[in-house]
Amino acid sequence: MRHILGTLIAALVLAQTFAAEAQTYPSQPIRLIAPFPPGGSVDIMARLIAEPLGNQLGTRIIIDNRSGASGNIGMEAAARSAADGYTVVLNTIPLVTNQSLFDKLGWDPIRDFAPIGMGRFIAGEVLRFSKLIKTRGITPN
Numbered sequence: 001m002r003h004i005l006g007t008l009i010a011a012l013v014l015a016q017t018f019a020a021e022a023q024t025y026p027s028q029p030i031r032l033i034a035p036f037p038p039g040g041s042v043d044i045m046a047r048l049i050a051e052p053l054g055n056q057l058g059t060r061i062i063i064d065n066r067s068g069a070s071g072n073i074g075m076e077a078a079a080r081s082a083a084d085g086y087t088v089v090l091n092t093i094p095l096v097t098n099q100s101l102f103d104k105l106g107w108d109p110i111r112d113f114a115p116i117g118m119g120r121f122i123a124g125e126v127l128r129f130s131k132l133i134k135t136r137g138i139t140p141n
Contacts, residue, residue: 025085029060033089035074037067046090070094072105079107088116 034046050061066074071094078089
């Protein structure tokens with residue numbers, strides 16, 4: 001009986017330790033790599049989602065534009081970063097097409113990345129939304 005009770009107590013302490021560790025994420029800013037130049041659609045989308053996502057996670061999201069080679073420079077930077085959840089990358093079609101277009105890539109979309117979400121970006125929707133905010137004084141929440 002003592003052995004079972006000791007095992008249960010140890011399991012409970014271990015479970016609380018894991019729960020406490022899970023509650024501390026994120027403990028630092030998250031880097032969002034946009035592998036295309038500033039002002040493009042990927043950069044705009046990154047900037048649109050950074051603040052609300054940061055607010056929801058309770059940390060800052062830092063946009064890191066790493067443009068060049070059809071997104072390969074930014075993708076390689078993301079692939080080489082630590083797999084600790086503090087670096088994410090936002091990409092589009094080149095994520096799947098660059099394997100066919102380039103002989104040697106410094107990253108592999110299956111081996112180096114794990115999908116965490118999907119989004120869509122339609123410029124007209126963003127323009128209409130920003131116009132609505134300006135003309136009616138609406139503050140998005």
